[in-house]
């Protein structure tokens with residue numbers, strides 16, 4: 001029925017962690033109207049509203065490969081390591097990630113606490 005024509009809103013993307021929300025125009029690995037772009041994962045994508053260029057698009061987020069929650073691509077919400085993981089799942093399975101990822105996540109934890117310091 002609905003083909004992959006541009007412009008049509010497919011639904012609403014809402015990040016389960018930071019509540020970022022936007023309507024996405026495409027979900028999948030190859031956004032329409034892009035010539036050679038194939039994304040590494042299935043993503044929620046919207047056409048870039050700030051660009052007149054039809055081929056420009058924004059990746060809003062994806063779903064966590066473990067808990068399937070919608071997460072945005074923000075560094076405080078998710079991480080891409082061969083697949084998309086939300087930070088909650090990353091923390092739960094931290095030992096299974098390489099040390100480099102573990103260090104990155106450790107850094108993120110610190111930046112979250114800045115509001116509490118006095």
Ligand SMILES: [Zn+2]
Nearest residue numbers: 015018072077
């Ligand atoms: Zn988020």
Ligand SMILES: [Zn+2]
Nearest residue numbers: 064067086089
């Ligand atoms: Zn998750």
